[in-house]
Amino acid sequence: MKNSFYITTPIYYPSNKMTLGNCYTTILCDSIARFNRMMGKDVFYLTGTDEHGQKIEKIAREKNVSEMDYLNEIVSDTRALWDKLDISYDKFIRTTDNYHVETVQKIFKKLFEKGDIYKSTYKGLYCTPCESFWTEEQLVDGKCPDCGRPVEPMEEEAYFFRLSKYQDKIEKLLTETDFLRPQSRVNEMINNFIKPGLKDLCVSRTSVKWGIPVDFDPKHTVYVWIDALPNYISALGYLQKDDKLFKKFWPCDVHVVGKEIVRFHSIIWPAILMALELPLPKLIYGHGWLLFDGGKLSKSKANSGSVIDPRILSDRYGIDAIRLFLIKEVVFGQDGPYTQELFLNSYNTNLSNEYGNLVSRTIGMIGKYLGGVLNKPTQLTDTDKDFMQEIMNKRSSVFKMMDEINPTGAINLIFEMFSRANKFIDENAPWVLAKNGETDRINTILNILSEAIIITNTLLLPFLTVKPKLVYASWNLDIPNNFEKYNEFGFIKNNTEVVKGENLYQRLDINKEIEELNKIAN
Numbered sequence: 001m002k003n004s005f006y007i008t009t010p011i012y013y014p015s016n017k018m019t020l021g022n023c024y025t026t027i028l029c030d031s032i033a034r035f036n037r038m039m040g041k042d043v044f045y046l047t048g049t050d051e052h053g054q055k056i057e058k059i060a061r062e063k064n065v066s067e068m069d070y071l072n073e074i075v076s077d078t079r080a081l082w083d084k085l086d087i088s089y090d091k092f093i094r095t096t097d098n099y100h101v102e103t104v105q106k107i108f109k110k111l112f113e114k115g116d117i118y119k120s121t122y123k124g125l126y127c128t129p130c131e132s133f134w135t136e137e138q139l140v141d142g143k144c145p146d147c148g149r150p151v152e153p154m155e156e157e158a159y160f161f162r163l164s165k166y167q168d169k170i171e172k173l174l175t176e177t178d179f180l181r182p183q184s185r186v187n188e189m190i191n192n193f194i195k196p197g198l199k200d201l202c203v204s205r206t207s208v209k210w211g212i213p214v215d216f217d218p219k220h221t222v223y224v225w226i227d228a229l230p231n232y233i234s235a236l237g238y239l240q241k242d243d244k245l246f247k248k249f250w251p252c253d254v255h256v257v258g259k260e261i262v263r264f265h266s267i268i269w270p271a272i273l274m275a276l277e278l279p280l281p282k283l284i285y286g287h288g289w290l291l292f293d294g295g296k297l298s299k300s301k302a303n304s305g306s307v308i309d310p311r312i313l314s315d316r317y318g319i320d321a322i323r324l325f326l327i328k329e330v331v332f333g334q335d336g337p338y339t340q341e342l343f344l345n346s347y348n349t350n351l352s353n354e355y356g357n358l359v360s361r362t363i364g365m366i367g368k369y370l371g372g373v374l375n376k377p378t379q380l381t382d383t384d385k386d387f388m389q390e391i392m393n394k395r396s397s398v399f400k401m402m403d404e405i406n407p408t409g410a411i412n413l414i415f416e417m418f419s420r421a422n423k424f425i426d427e428n429a430p431w432v433l434a435k436n437g438e439t440d441r442i443n444t445i446l447n448i449l450s451e452a453i454i455i456t457n458t459l460l461l462p463f464l465t466v467k468p469k470l471v472y473a474s475w476n477l478d479i480p481n482n483f484e485k486y487n488e489f490g491f492i493k494n495n496t497e498v499v500k501g502e503n504l505y506q507r508l509d510i511n512k513e514i515e516e517l518n519k520i521a522n
């Protein structure tokens, strides 16, 4: 079995600081990457920024700085945010990196020489002040969507990629294989793009200066997708001297992308790869959107001083809270709303009640009834065995879910495991047993309860990166870095001293917090 795993986020537009929406893709990918690492796989997790294009040129001009100065600032802010959120990426690619620029030029030339890129004329509606081409559909009231001024029909020389040639192959790929998930996105692609017929794609511009020059015809710059999509292979060294990573990690296991860019990843990208005669990625996963007031949050709106700044949220409530909300409450593959109430409620219900309380309650009882010392169980009852079996069955299901790239399903199961453990306490009521002096039985219950907590906690490590790590110290256990540890009952030794750790998650007063958050926003 292949022991490597390659996962990517899209490369983000640095048109402004990253939003909680961009954190969504990055955090989801991070949890999948971490999970696979703990399974013992050799993981490569790629993220980065998509830095060319007219918009960047325009922003830099408005700010009166060079494009590179502007980009460097956003990129360092992005990297700082990913560090703050514990994103364990292996490489951060910038499309302005030399190796990427050179690889794109080589790819462009290769496709041109092969006849899959050809020169023709691009016809569009042009806004002279904005120096931008628009399609009929992009216009707002027949005018330029950026400045509102009239547009006029115009033509320019441009290179085209022969996408139409790959129509049948792409249709087969989408309908006969498991290339794109979830299924709803496949239907969308077939109805909106495959059925109407794929058209050749304009892949160069003479009007955009901030781009990768076509080296054999330098008045052209490479336009958008032939620049952006190949980041997934240029980052690994494709067509470069050192292509060890490419040999090891390509084809990609999964490109995780938001639903609005599924078309580029499931139609244009495989066509480019087919033209390059390269193997295709195994899976494109099109996730939904985190919705704010019913819509996708734009970078400009998010940066206008709103309280959903991920930096503020993580300072106030911790990284675990953000990661939990995005992974658990927004069903992977579907859209889901963000509100302060939903966020804070998720914290209280899951982190504080279900999980944090379970840990502190268990340690508390070990202190109170067993003098803080835990031993191996003496005799297991049928209900103990059933409980242990249930935990182990759910543990297996978590692996199955992650194999299907379903982090929401996996984390829900993990919280069901905690909830089952809470129920086990109530079913066995150690406080009643204590009245009858049944210390032996209490030890058995608290032993398997402790082990159930640790087994479950280990599954949680890829998802929540901060507090779950602290739990092991209470039982004098090592923090595991793979799932081979704590993978079945029986690891707690005789005479284990169990000590109280710090309170994992303080319960929040939701009304007070909402008031505070609103104050920060104003």
Ligand code: MSP
Pocket (backbone or CB within 6 Å): 009, 010, 011, 012, 013, 014, 019, 020, 021, 022, 024, 025, 050, 228, 229, 231, 256, 257, 258, 259, 260, 261, 288, 289, 290, 291, 296, 297
């Ligand atoms: N640069 C292109 C991608 C090129 S990939 C070869 C791009 N960049 S983006 O910055 O606009 O978006 C990047 C990712 O952020 C997308 O996957 C997008 O779906 C995601 N998100 C931005 N806002 C989002 C939400 N509100 N919710 C979930 N994800 C969203 O597209």
